[in-house]
Amino acid sequence: MVTMTQAQRKAVLITGAAGGIGTATARQLDNLGFQIFAGVRKFSDGERLQREISAQITPVELDITDEASIIQAVETISEAVGEKGLYGLVNNAGMIVEGPIELVPIKEVRKQFDVNVIGHIAVTQVFLPLLRKAQGHIVNISAPTGQVAFPYLGVLSASKAALEFMTDALRSELRPFKISVSIVEPGAMRTEIFKKSAVSAQQFRQGLPGELLKLYAPALDAVAKASANQYMDSPDVVGTSIAHALISRHPKTRYLAGRGTGMISLLRLLPDRMRDGLLLRALGVATN
Ligand SMILES: NC(=O)c1ccc[n+]([C@@H]2O[C@H](COP(=O)([O-])OP(=O)(O)OC[C@H]3O[C@@H](n4cnc5c(N)ncnc54)[C@H](OP(=O)(O)O)[C@@H]3O)[C@@H](O)[C@H]2O)c1
Known part of the structure; x- marks a missing residue:
């Protein structure tokens, strides 16, 4: 069997590799023979990846909102x-x-934009000289909320829309250097991200006036019910799109990964108020 040496293996950095889509992608790309640098905030997460996926994975401590860490x-x-x-x-x-x-x-x-937008720009800037050497590939992970603003996820939607526009501009700017830039929009995936955001929202809402919370309570209850019932794919689906963006001779500019993502893009084409109504109805939020 022919095996590649570290020097021959193509190197890929995955940020946020400690869980969910990042871990699934690290596993798939490791299986495909890439040299993986797994960005983690806690070194113990990197050691876990080495144990659970492969000793060949190199964990790199990386908080994308911290300049010194980058x-x-x-x-x-x-x-x-x-x-x-x-x-x-x-x-x-x-x-x-x-x-x-x-x-x-x-x-x-601010935290939302620091992580989902500014962090990616900061990381991309400093790694571009290394990417230029390899005529490499950049893959940004967005979400359907980057295409269609979801009510009650407005701040997230704004951050992903910003990432989409940043990615589109970057793709053109890096074309002369033959560096490809793709965006992947995963549908709902079985990861810890929703649990983490619910815990954090519960914490920051504790400081809000009860009267204000009461105004939104029926809508938030409906959204919680709708979210609990939504279908979730395996994050492996996203890893497959990322692998395609890295391996294909003709990477797509945009990948829709998972169930329902095509439908969401179509919503963009509808008149605004019709789309608003459909989204609120899908969430079960009463408007009168
Ligand atoms: N799951 C979905 O349904 C879904 C759908 C569409 C798009 N996405 C996108 O997919 C990506 C991965 O999400 P996921 O679902 O796999 O969630 P996840 O399991 O929570 O993974 C997110 C990863 O990002 C890391 N992270 C957070 N803040 C960071 C920072 N400041 N610096 C470096 N790393 C940081 C987390 O590290 P810690 O473990 O240290 O917190 C974690 O490893 C995200 O961009 C998300 O918006 C997910």
Whole structure:
């Protein structure tokens, strides 16, 4: 059997690799023979990935909102890959700030944009010299909320829409360097992201006036019920699209990964008020 040495294996950095889609992608790309740098915030998560997936995975401590952490990561990876450069950057790290816009503290809004938008720009900027060496590939993980604003996920939607526009511009800007840029929009996936956002929303709402919370209580109950009933795919589905974006000679600009994503893109074409009504009805929110 022919095996590739570290020097021959194409290097890919996946941010937010500690769980969900990031871990699923690390597993798939490792199986395909890539050299994986797994961005994790806790080193113990990296050790777990080595145990559970492969000892060949290299964990890299990386908080994408922390400049010093990004610089340390690029130095580590640059030293490891040398002249072959970085073949792939998967900007996957992300989080959800949920709830009606009126109820989200500005601190949380900033956090949402720091992680889902600014962090990806910061990471992309510093890794571009390494990506240029390999004529590499960038894959940004967005969401259907980047195409259609979901009520009660307005802050998340705004962040993913910003990521979509950033990605579209980057694709054109990097075309002369033969660096491909793709965006992947996963449907609902079975990961911890929703649980984390619910816990965080519960915490930040504790500081809000009861009268204000009461105004939104019926809508939030309906949304919680609708969310509990939604179908969730395995995050492996997303890993497959990411692998295609990295391997194909003609990567797509946009991948819809998972059930229902095509329908959501179609909603974009509807007149605004018709789309608003359909979304509220789907969530079971009464409007009169
Ligand atoms: N699950 C879905 O249904 C779905 C649908 C559409 C799009 N997406 C997108 O897919 C991506 C992955 O989400 P997931 O569902 O796999 O969620 P997840 O399991 O919660 O994974 C998110 C990862 O991002 C990491 N992360 C959060 N903040 C970070 C920061 N400041 N710096 C570095 N890493 C950070 C988390 O690290 P810790 O473990 O240390 O917190 C975690 O490893 C996100 O961009 C999300 O918006 C998910």
